Amino acid sequence: MMTIVGAPLRRVLARVGAQEDLNFLLTNRLPRRLATRFMGWFSRIEQPLVRDVSIATWRLFCDVDLSDARDAGFPSLHAAFIRALRPGARPIAADPTILTSPSDAILGAHGRIEAGRLFQIKGLSYRLADLLGDDADLARAHEGGSYATLRLTAGMYHRFHAPHDLQVESVRHIWGDTWNVNPIALKRVEGLFCRNERAVLRLRLATGGHAVSLVPVAAILVAGLRLGFLPEGTALRRTNGRRLPCSAHLRKGDEMGWFEHGSTIVVLTPPGFALCPTLREGARLRMGEPLMYLPGAPEPHSR
Template sequence: MLNQLKAIIQYLLPKQFLTIIFGWLAKKQLGKVTTWMIKGFCKLYRVDLSEAKLTNAADYKTFNDFFARELKEDAREIDTAENSIIMPADGVLSQFGTIQDSQLLQAKGHFYSLESLVACHPDMIKYFQNGSYATTYLSPKNYHRFHMPCDGTLREMIYVPGSLFSVSKATTESIPNIFARNERVICLFETELGPMAQILVGATIVGSIEVDWAGIITPPREGIMKRWTYSDEIKLSKGQDMGCFKLGSTVITLFASNAIEFSNNLKVGDVTRVGQKLAERI
C-alpha cells in the first residue's frame, strides 16, 4: 500500500520542474550556504567523505562538485584478473540475470523489454538478445561516478529523452517500465567479450548525466533523441572512470549471449563497490 502511494505521488509530482530547479541550485556557488547544505546532506544520508580526495565539505564550491567527487587513488581495489568483469558503480545490485525472450526483470512482477530499453536500436536488439544484464542502483549516499566493467572501445552513444521517475526500490516495484520510460544515455562498446553496453538512467532530481569524453549530455532537455558514433579514438580500460550522475541513479550493463557468467555468490540486494568482481568471461 505504501509503495502504491509513493507511485501515485510520482505521477503527480512536477518532476521536470523539480529537476530543473535542483540542477540550477546545485551549480550555484553559495559559499557557507553550500557547505552547510553538503554537511546536512552527508549527515542525513550518512555519506562517507573520508574516501574522497576532498574530505572537507568546505572544499566543494558547489553541490555538483560534491556529487561528482572523486575518490582517493586507493579507495577501491580493482579486480585485475584477466577474465574478471567488475562492478561498474557503488550501490545495490537491484537485479541481474539473463534476458529471456527480450524481457528484463525490473522488480518482482515487473518486466520491461530490451527493445524499449535500447530505443528500438536494431543492432543492439540483435547484440543483446538472450544476453545478460546487471542493474545497479546508486542511492543519494553513494559515490556517484560510474566505471568500465571491462576494457572497451566506444562505438556509439545515444541520448534518449524521457520521464524522470524516481528509481528507488519503492517506485521500481510499483511503476512499470521505469528504465525504458526514463531519460537515459546508452553507451555501446566493442570489447573482447563482444558488444557491451552501459545504460545511464536519469531520475527525479538527477540534475545532470556527464561522460568523460563528451562532457554534460543532459541538460539541456530538448525532447529529441541524439546519436554520436565513434571509430577507434576512445578506448577505456577496466575500472576507468566513465563519468558521473549529479545525484544517484541507475546503471544497466548489458552483455551478449554466452559472453559472461555471473559470480556464484551474487544475489539481488547485494551492496556493490567499484572494482569488485561481478562476473567472468566465458
Template structure:
C-alpha cells in the same frame, strides 16, 4: 508533476555557492542524512566544496577502490544491485517480476550501420516492427553466446561518478530525452517499463565477447548526466521534446575505454544498466539486493 522543471531547479540550487561558514553544517547535514562515507573522499574538508553539486560529484581517494583484475567484469559504480540475469525473448527484469523491453530500451538496431552520420541525428522510433524476441535475435550474438544484463541503483549518499566495468570499444551513443521519474527500488517495483520511460544515454560497442552496452539512466533531480568522452551530450534540456524521439551519434573513430577508467557522472544518484553478451558459463558474482562498490568483481566468464 513537472519533474524535468523540478530537476532543473534542483540542479541550479546545487550549483549555488555557499558561504564558507555554512558549508560544513549544510553539507554535513546531507552527509548525516544519507550516510556518506567522508573517509573515502579525496577531499574530506567540507569547507572545500563550494556547493552541494561539487560534493555530489566528489572524487574518491585513489587507494580506496582498487579495481579487481581477476574478473572480466567489475562494478561500474557504488550502489545496490536491483537485478541481474540472462535476457530471454527480448525481455529484461528491472526488479524481480517487473519487466521491460530490450527493444524499447535500446531502440532500433542501427548503431553498427555504416550509413550513420558521425554527427548527431534525430530519429523517431514510432514504428518498430520486430517482436521482442526477434529484436534480441537481430543483435547477432556469437554462436553459443548468451545475453545478460545488470542494473545498479545509485542512492543519494553513494559516490556519483561511474567507471568502465571492463575494457571495451564505444561505437555509438543514443540519447533518449524521456521522463525523469524516480528510479529508487520502491518505484521500480511499481512502474513496469520504468527504464524505458526515463531519459537515458545508451552507449553501445564491443568487448572481447561481442556486444556490450552501458547506459546511464536519469531520474528525478538527476537531470544532469555527464559523459567524459562525449562532450556533445546534453541532458534535461529546456523545451518540450517530441515523444518517441532519440538522438544518435556514431563515433567514426571508436573510443577504447579500459576497465576502471572514469566514464561519467550523475548530479545526485540514478541507475546504470549493463547489457552484454558473454560465453556459456558466465556467472555473476553478486546477488540481487547486494550493496556493491566500484571496482569490485561483478562477473566472470570462467
C-alpha cells in the same frame, strides 16, 4: 489465535503500505522536471552557508561517506555529489576474465535476457528494445545474454568507470522523464527505465571482442549525465537521439562519466557471460569489484 496475531500484522502491513504511498507521492507526484531543474541550480550555489546547510541536510537523510574523496572540501553541494575519489580508494579486479562493476551500487534485478525481456523488479518485466530506444538489432545482439541492474543511492559515489579494457563504439542519448528509480517506484511504474531519460553506450571489450552495453538511466533530481570520453563541448541533449560514433579506448577502471545525484546503470552482455555466483539481489558493490565472468572463464571454485 490467528485472529489475534493477524490483526497486528495487518496493521504493520497497512503502515508500511502508507509509508510507501507517501514516499511515492512525495518523489513522483510533484513536477519532476521542475524539481530536477531547481536542484540542478540550487546545488551549484557556492555560498558557504547554503553549501554547509545543504551538505549537512544531505548527510542527515542519506548514508554519505566522504572519507575516500580526493578533495577535503567542496565549494557546493553539487561538487560533493560528483566528487572524485582519492587514488587507490577502489581496487580494480585486474583479472581479464572478469567484468567489474562500473560503479558503487546496490544490485537489483539481474539474470538472463529471454524473449527480448528483462525484469526491473520481481514480477514486472519490460522490453529490452524499449530500453534501447527501439533498437531491435542491438536488442537481438543481447538476446540470451545476461543483465544486471545497478542502483546508485543518493549518498553513493556517483562516477562510473570502464568495467574492462574496451573501446566505446557509440553513444546515443534518449529523451525521457525523471521518475524516481527507488524500489517503491519500480513496483508501481511499468517500464520505468524505458520512460526515463537515458543513454546507450555500446562497448567492445579488448578480451574476446565481446559487445557489451551500458545504459545509464536518469532519475528525479538527476537528469544530468556527463561523459568524459566525448569531445569537449558535446551536448548530449542536443543530439536529437542520433547515435554518436566514438573511438575512445579506456582501460579497466578508467573514469567514463558521472551522474549529478544518483541513479541506475543497466549492464547488458551477449550470451556466455555469467553473474558472479556469490552475488545476490540487494548486495552492495563497489566500483571495480567483480560483477560477471566472461565466456570461457574458469569455474569460480577452480580459481
